[in-house]
Amino acid sequence: MQSPRHATVDRHxxxxxxxxxxxxxxxxxxxxxxxxxxxxxxxxxxxxxxxxPGKDELSQAVQQKIDERFDVGTFDVKSLTRKGSYGYQEEGDPRDRLLVYWDAEIRFLADHKLSDWDQPNVGSLTTLLGATPKGVDGVVPAGNKQGDVLKVHGSSAYARDGERWDPVAYAPSKTKPAASSPQGPDPEKQAPYQLELAELAKVGSELRRRGESTALGRFETDLNRLLNDSQRRLAQSRGALTLATGPLKGEYATLGGELERLLSTKARPARAFATSGSAENCQLVNRGEVGFAFAQNDIAAMAHGGTELFAGQPPLRRIRALCTLYPEAVQIVTLASSPIKSLADLDGKRVDIGLAGSGARINAHQLIEAAELSLGDFASVQGKGPTDAAADLAAGHIDGFFFTSAYPAPAVAGLAAKKPVRLVSLEPAVVETLEKRHSFFIPIHIPAGTYPGMAAPCATVAVTAMLIARDDTPADRVEHLLTTLFAEVPKLATHTLAGYYISPKKALTAISIPLHPAAEQFFKQP
Known part of the structure; x- marks a missing residue:
């Protein structure tokens, strides 16, 4: 008998x-x-x-974008390190998208000034590098020299097409506004008003319980405004350096929040407060309820003269200019696929002319009149803010919209990253008419590349952002504000690109109201 070790195995x-x-x-x-x-x-x-894409491909793509927007030989990508990526989808586009983050050193191959108002500037560079204001370090407002290096935290967006990744436009989120004044009153100051506060709390609780969201929103808005006004009056009465800015998340609020920190001293704190904008700011300054404020030069001129927006009201004769900060261009936005290429082409189209009572709406009327058009020439007219107007343009509800803003404006940048847009240039005759009729306008070219896909500069007009004060504001306070402002431009620019355009050389451009004596003396200094 075979042992198991040698047993035959029947494979079947x-x-x-x-x-x-x-x-x-x-x-x-x-x-x-x-x-x-x-x-x-x-x-x-x-x-x-x-x-x-890998490091080398990214580096080549960044260099190519720079050379397309600036003169070849202005910059080179000294080094680039890929930091990471994440996938995302864009509504209406089935392709997979990828946002690649990178750090780079961009070297100046020649002397170049990135703070010019109407030449390819830091706004153009930031847009094409997919960066935010804090993501570009090393810009010298007075001009960079050959060999200087910018440190950039940038991004590049791609859409997948089979095995290939194609570059696409992308608008990075804007840096959050600098924090303004602390919210909430001093607990010790609440004590005398406990009954009233308790009743207000009951109103809020009842609105919330009943689910009346619209009424609750208005209630909270009113309370926030009351709190803001109370804090402003308290700060003013205590001798603080007070600054009226503008709507929350706007350029004025962002710049004002940073100025609050820079201007504050132990002996004299500074406080920045949100407002509805230039018109309210002029009134607050004229009444002596705030020390300093931001205001568009055209709105300030109307306030001082009692015209247009301030018609029928006593002129605000006590407001004075301190300096010009930066241009705010009047922009007409349409889709690149639209046949609209001039103001005249808006005849018979659906347009948005800005919020009622806003400077943007007044500027829209001025442009429309200069082009010898009237509101009756449009198919329809609506009035919203730029964010809502941009959404309506993207959805096909309107054909174009007017607004006035520093550039690049987040609302347009966000739209341009999703749909190609066109900024409508003004004809030379329209610009000439506007300059003759309104002394506060300046001709300007918004540089190519300011917005994603913007291949050519846009000829338009601009008003300017100014700082204003009352005629009796002490000279030492004015000097402290102006000295700090111009000395701290690099810090301001980390919060808003508009900070780069602030310069003593441009400080008296398009001043539309009398200059404060202390400011006049400040700019006479060598």
Whole structure:
């Protein structure tokens, strides 16, 4: 009898119970093994696709974008390091998208000034590099020299087309506004008003319980305004250096929040307060309820003269200019696919002319009149803010919209990253008419590249942002504000690109009301 060791195995015989279990286990293990291998391969494949362009490809793409916007030989990409990426989708586009983050050193190959108002500037550079104001370090407002290096935290967006990643436009989120004054009254100051505060709390609770969201929103807005006004009056009465800015998240609020920190001293704190904008600011300054304020030069001129927006009201004769800060261009936005290429082409179209009572709406009327048009020439006219107007343009509800803003404006940048847009240039005759009729306008060119996909500069007019004060504001306070402002431009620019355009050389451009004596003396100094 053969020993089991040498037993003949019948390959056709049914397997024993043990071998059946063994083979079954091995088969399952094999399947699991290959399934795992397959999944790993798939993950690696997807990861490889998701990874997108590498360091060298990114560096070449960034250099190409710079050379397309600035003169070749102005900059070179000294170094670039890929920092990471994430996938995302864009509404209406089925393609997978990838946003790649990178750090780079961009070297100046020639002397160049990035703070010019109407030449390719820091706004153009920031847009094409996919950066935020805080993401570009090393810009010298007076002009950079050959060999200077910018340190950039940028981004590049791509859309997947089969095996290829194609560059696409992307507008990075704007830096959050600098924090303004602390919210909430001093607890010690609440004590005399406990009953009233308790009643207000009951009103809020009842509105919330009943689900009346619209009424609750208005209630909270009124309370915030009351709190803001009370804090402003308290700060003013205590001798603080007070600054009226503008709507929350706007350029004035952002700049004012940073100025609050820079101007504050132990002996004299500074406080910045949100307002509805230039018109309210002129009134607050004229009444002596705030020390300093931001105001558009056209609104200040109307306030001082009692015209247009201030018609029928006593002129605000006590407001004085301190300096010009930066231009705020009147912009007409339409889709690149639109046939609208001039103001005249808006005849018969649907337009948005800005919020009622806003400077933007007044500027829209001025442009429309200069082009010898009237509101009756449009198919329809609405009035919203730029964010809502941009959404309506994207949705096809309107054909174009007017607004006045520093540039690049987040509302337009966000729209341009999703749909190609066109800024409508003004004809030379219209610009000439506007200059003759309104002394506060200046001709300006918004540089190419200010917005994603903007291939050519836009000829338009601009008003300017000014700082104003009352005629009796002490000279030492005016000097402290102006000295700090111009000395701290680099810090201001980390919060808003408009900070780069603040310069003593431009400080008296398009001043539309009398200059404060202390400011006049300040600019006479060598």
């Amino acid at each position: 015989a049914p397997p024993s119970g043990w071998s059946r279990r063994w083979r079954s286990g091995w088969t399952a293990l094999s399947r699991t093994h290959w399934l795992v291998v397959g999944l790993i391969a798939l993950c690696l494949s997807v990861a490889g696709c998701r990874k997108g």
